[in-house]
Amino acid sequence: xxxxxxxxxxxxxxxxxxxxxxxxxxxxxxxxxxxxxxxxxxxxxxxxxxxxxxxxxxxxxxxxxxxxxxxxxxxxxxxxxxxxxxxxxxxxxxxxxxxxxxxxxxxxxxxxxxxxxxxxxxxxxxxxxxxxxxxxxxxxxxxxxxxxxxxxxxxxxxxxxxxxxxxxxxxxxxxxxxxxxxxxxxxxxxxxxxxxxxxxxxxxxxxxxxxxxxxxxxxxxxxxxxxxxxxxxxxxxxxxxxxxxxxxxxxxxxxxxxxxxxxxxxxxxxxxxxxxxxxxxxxxxxxxxxxxxxxxxxxxxxxxxxxxxxxxxxxxxxxxxxxxxxxxxxxxxxxxxxxxxxxxxxxxxxxxxxxxxxxxxxxxxxxxxxxxxxxxxxxxxxxxxxxxxxxxxxxxxxxxxxxxxxxxxxxxxxxx
Amino acid sequence: xxxxxxxxxxxxxxxxxxxxxxxxxxxxxxxxxxxxxxxxxxxxxxxxxxxxxxxxxxxxxxxxxxxxxxxxxxxxxxxxxxxxxxxxxxxxxxxxxxxxxxxxxxx
Ligand SMILES: Cc1cc2nc3c(=O)[nH]c(=O)nc-3n(C[C@H](O)[C@H](O)[C@H](O)COP(=O)(O)OP(=O)(O)OC[C@H]3O[C@@H](n4cnc5c(N)ncnc54)[C@H](O)[C@@H]3O)c2cc1C
Ligand code: FES
Numbered sequence: 001x002x003x004x005x006x007x008x009x010x011x012x013x014x015x016x017x018x019x020x021x022x023x024x025x026x027x028x029x030x031x032x033x034x035x036x037x038x039x040x041x042x043x044x045x046x047x048x049x050x051x052x053x054x055x056x057x058x059x060x061x062x063x064x065x066x067x068x069x070x071x072x073x074x075x076x077x078x079x080x081x082x083x084x085x086x087x088x089x090x091x092x093x094x095x096x097x098x099x100x101x102x103x104x105x106x107x108x109x110x111x112x113x114x115x116x117x118x119x120x121x122x123x124x125x126x127x128x129x130x131x132x133x134x135x136x137x138x139x140x141x142x143x144x145x146x147x148x149x150x151x152x153x154x155x156x157x158x159x160x161x162x163x164x165x166x167x168x169x170x171x172x173x174x175x176x177x178x179x180x181x182x183x184x185x186x187x188x189x190x191x192x193x194x195x196x197x198x199x200x201x202x203x204x205x206x207x208x209x210x211x212x213x214x215x216x217x218x219x220x221x222x223x224x225x226x227x228x229x230x231x232x233x234x235x236x237x238x239x240x241x242x243x244x245x246x247x248x249x250x251x252x253x254x255x256x257x258x259x260x261x262x263x264x265x266x267x268x269x270x271x272x273x274x275x276x277x278x279x280x281x282x283x284x285x286x287x288x289x290x291x292x293x294x295x296x297x298x299x300x301x302x303x304x305x306x307x308x309x310x311x312x313x314x315x316x317x318x319x320x321x322x323x324x325x326x327x328x329x330x331x332x333x334x335x336x337x338x339x340x341x342x343x344x345x346x347x348x349x350x351x352x353x354x355x356x357x358x359x360x361x362x363x364x365x366x367x368x369x370x371x372x373x374x375x376x377x378x379x380x381x382x383x384x385x386x387x388x389x390x391x392x393x394x395x396x397x398x399x400x401x402x403x404x405x406x407x408x409x410x411x412x413x414x415x416x
Numbered sequence: 417x418x419x420x421x422x423x424x425x426x427x428x429x430x431x432x433x434x435x436x437x438x439x440x441x442x443x444x445x446x447x448x449x450x451x452x453x454x455x456x457x458x459x460x461x462x463x464x465x466x467x468x469x470x471x472x473x474x475x476x477x478x479x480x481x482x483x484x485x486x487x488x489x490x491x492x493x494x495x496x497x498x499x500x501x502x503x504x505x506x507x508x509x510x511x512x513x514x515x516x517x518x519x520x521x522x523x
Contacts, residue, residue: 018448041457058438063446070448294457323461330483332461374486377463 002027004308005090005100007080007247009033010040012106012276012297014061019305021070029072030098032090034079037130038064043294045133046157047325050140051165056130083251102271102308105248105259106301109241109277109292114149118211121219124235127154139234144168147222147232149208151178153324155238156191159200160326170201170230172208172222181337182322184356187368190349194329211235241292243278256280258290263315265304273307275300284317285338293322319384321376332376335366335383344394346401347372355379362388362406378402418512422449425520434507440516441465441503451518458503463487465502468517474498476510493519 004020006013009031017031033039040059048054067074078092089099111126113119123143125136136158140146144167148159151173162169177188178195195202207225214220214233221231243258254260254268258280265273265281276297280290299318306314321334340358347354353371357364357379363386367379378401382389393404417433420443424430434443444452444465453464460483469477477500480488484501491499502516 022450043457043459047459055437057435058442060446062448066446066448295455298455323456323459325459330459330461371483372486373461373463373483374490376461377487377490 002101003099004029004102004104005098006031006104006106007090008106008108008244008276008278009035009038009074009076010106010108010276010297011042011061011294012108012301013104014039015298015301016104016106016275016305017067017072018062018070019302020308021072023305023309023311025305025309027101030075030100031067031072032075032078032080032092032098034077034093035129036077038062038067038074038076040130041294042128043323045130046127046154046161049130049133050137050158050161052137059130080247083247085251102273104304104308105267105272105274105278106276106297107244107247107278109243109290111237112240112242114208114211114235114237114239116208116210118213118219119237121211121213121235122217123219123233124211124237126237127158128241136234136236140165140167143233145221145232146170146234146236147172147208147230148236148238149222150238150240151175151202151204152180152238152240153182155236156195156326157324158236158238159195160198163195163198163200164327168201169199170203170232171195172203172206172224172230174205174207176205178202178204179324183331183333183368184337186356187331187370190370191326191329191331194327198327241277243280243290245278248274248278256288256290260288261300263303263317264307264312265300265316266307273304275304281316283320283336285336291320293320295321319380321380323376328371330369330371330373332369332373333367334369334376334380335364337366340365342391344391346375346395347397357394359389359391362391364389375401418507418509420507421513421515423515423517424449424451425518436508438507439503440467440505440507440514441501443507444502444516444518449518451520451522452502453522454503456503460484460487460501460504463490463501464492464522466491466493466519466522467500467502467505468496468519469498469500469505470515470517471498473511473514474500476508477505480504491519492521492523 039061044054082091089097148171208222210223248259259274277292303316323332342359344357355369355375358366369376388406455464456462
C-alpha cells in the first residue's frame, strides 16, 4: 500500500496535507474528517463569530480548489471508527476502507463536559465547532442572564462577548486565578480587574455542584457548592479540552493525556504519526505536555509531513505562541512559562498596554504582552534567536526592544 | 465579485475572485498564495501577512489601525508607505482589481 491517510480534517490535518505536497510528496493523500465542513479556523468562534463579525465562509482555511489542484482528496462527514492494522487501512463509520502506508492522527480535542447533574439540560452549551458557535449565538439573542463555567481562554472570551452584548454575566472559576498556569498571576489579576470593571461577576475559588432545571428540560441556573444559586437561562461550559485519542488507544499507542509523540511527530508505532491537540510531546523545557494551540497544530503537522518524506533534519523545536482577544484587549504569549531569574515590566498596565518579559541567564525565555502586538512579535524573535538582552534597555519604552540585544547567541536556533 | 491580482516576488501574477467582505489575507490563504503566511489567521496578532498595496486604490481600504500600525513596524521586509497587513484589508467593489505585491519574506 502507498499513500498517507490523515484522520481529522482541521488545522493540523490540513497543514499535514499541504506541507506534504510542499515538500514534494507525490503519493496519494486522503484527508478524512467527521465534520461536514472543509477544514476551518476555530479561534474566531469564541471571538468575532458569535457577534456575526465573521461568517462561516470566512472561516475556511482553504477553498476546495486548493485541495483539488494539489491532488489532496478531502472526505467530509466520515468518522473513522477503526484502524485495521493487518490490512493497513482506516475504516469509516459506514464501512468504507482507506488503505495507507502512513497514518497521521490529527483528531484534535473535545470539550470536557460538566461532570455534575444537569449537564444534559437544554441551554447548557460547550464550544468547539461551528454548529456549537451558532447555537451559542442563537441563544444569546433570547437570554438576559448567562453563567460561564470556567475562567480559561474560551470562557473569558465568551464572557467578554456576552458582556459586550449587554448580558448579565457570572463567571465561575474553581481555582484562585484566571487562565490557570498559562499566564502569570500578574496578568491573570490584570484580566480579573478588566472583567469586573466591565460588569462580569467573576467568582474565583467557586465550584458548581449542579445545573438546576428551570422550565422542564431547560437550565434555570447553577447551584454552587456553598449552597448559593445563580439564576441563568444560558450556561456555557468552558472547563477545558480533552485530547481525542480513542483511535490511538485502540491501536495500543503509547499514551499520556494525549498520544505520545517524539520530536519528529512519530508515535510509538512505525509509520503512525500524530500532531496537534491530540498529541503530547516533550517541550523545549523538557516537560511532556499537550499544547492546544494553532501554533502547535501548524508547526507539529509540518514536522509530521517532513518525517513522512524522510526528512529528519529539523526536529520540532518551534517557540510556542498564543493569543486571546477579550474586549478590546489583546493578550499574547511567546515562549514557555518556565523557570526564570528576572522579570522586566515594559510599559504601564494602567495606560493600556504593557509586556512582561522573563529572563533566564540574561536571555528572554517567556513574554506576555497585553495590547502590544509589536512587542510580542519582537519577543518571539528574540526567544527563538536565544539573544542575550540588557534588562534596563528592555524596560525602557523609548528604546526599541530589538535594540536591547547585547550579542547573538552562538547556539542561536535556526527556527524562523 | 471583486478581483485581487497577487504579484509574487518572482513577478508571477495570480488573479483571485472573492466575495465582498473577504479579507485579502483570507483570499491569499484559501488559494495557496504561499508568500502570505498569516500565522494568526487574521487576528492582527502576528505581522506575517504583510503586503504592499497598489497606491492607486490604497485610500479605498479602511485606514491603518493602532495594532496594525505597531505590527507594521516589525515586518520582516521593509515597511513602505503602501505597507499593510492583508488581514485588515476587506475587499469590496470599491477595491475591485487591486494589485497586491507579496514581499520576499514574512519571518
Ligand atoms: C472556541 C475556540 C477558540 C480558540 N482560540 C484559539 C486562539 O485564540 N489561539 C490559538 O492558538 N488557539 C485557539 N484555539 C485552539 C485551536 O483552535 C486548536 O488548537 C486547533 O484547532 C487544533 O487543531 P487540530 O487540527 O489539532 O484539532 P481540531 O481543530 O480539533 O481538529 C480535529 C478534527 O478531527 C475530527 N475528528 C476527530 N476524530 C475523528 C475521527 N475518528 N474520524 C474523523 N474525524 C475525526 C474532529 O471532528 C475535528 O474536525 C481555540 C479553540 C476553540 C474551540
Ligand atoms: S494574519 Fe496575523 S496579523 Fe494578519
